[in-house]
Amino acid sequence: MPKTLKPVIQGEILPQSFYLSDDVVAVSRELLGKILRTDIDGRRTAMVITETEAYAGVTDRASHAYGDRRTRRTEPLYGPGGMAYVYLCYGIHHLFNVVTNVSGVPHAVLVRAGEPHSGLSTMLERRGKPRADRSLLAGPGSVARALGITTALTGSSLLNGPVRIEDHGLNVDKDAVITGPRVGIDYAGEDARRPYRFRVPTCRA
DSSP: TTTTEEEEEEEEEEHHHHHTOSOHHHHHTTTOOOOOEEEETTTEEEEEEEEEEEHHHHGGGSSGGGGGGGOOTTTGGGSSSSSSEEEEETTEEEEEEEESSSSOEEEEEEEEEEEEEHHHHHHHHHHTTTOTTTTTTTHHHHHHHEEEEEEEGGTTTTSSSSSEEEEEEEEEOOOEEEOOSSSSSSSGGGGGGGEEEEEEOOOOO
């Protein structure tokens, strides 16, 4: 678990009000330290979220919904906050996003990295790794694979579905949060430089 996080209370599923905020950047930052939990095929896994990126919808060139593009794939982005948006990247990696804001406003937060919380043996098996190391939950493709998240779950509820986010009272030291530009979106022009990526240092060697 990141040294910058301190456990305080037992976990509670985040309410929909958390996701309905009109400030996707703030939500992205506030997701640091929350627990991403899955219950898939009878196997439970969970991780502490340590890195996120915000995507600001129709005005953000890096967003799938830029210019109000609305397709079958992006339809979950236009739903109410508190839904999963999962898409396939390069035809290989499943990437998990948290939909925010109200219906019709396609804001989302990409979960990029984490630290194991529970279900480590299942994560290792899914990743084909003999032991945990820095790469286990580093990168959004690794996160989804380790937690069993696929595009079959896009549009599912984060309130009562197989993927949930919980608050366990892990308080993030605001001074420890590293803010910077998002990764791998050079095509987004000046929007690529937006400071929409947030992360906290990890303690894994």
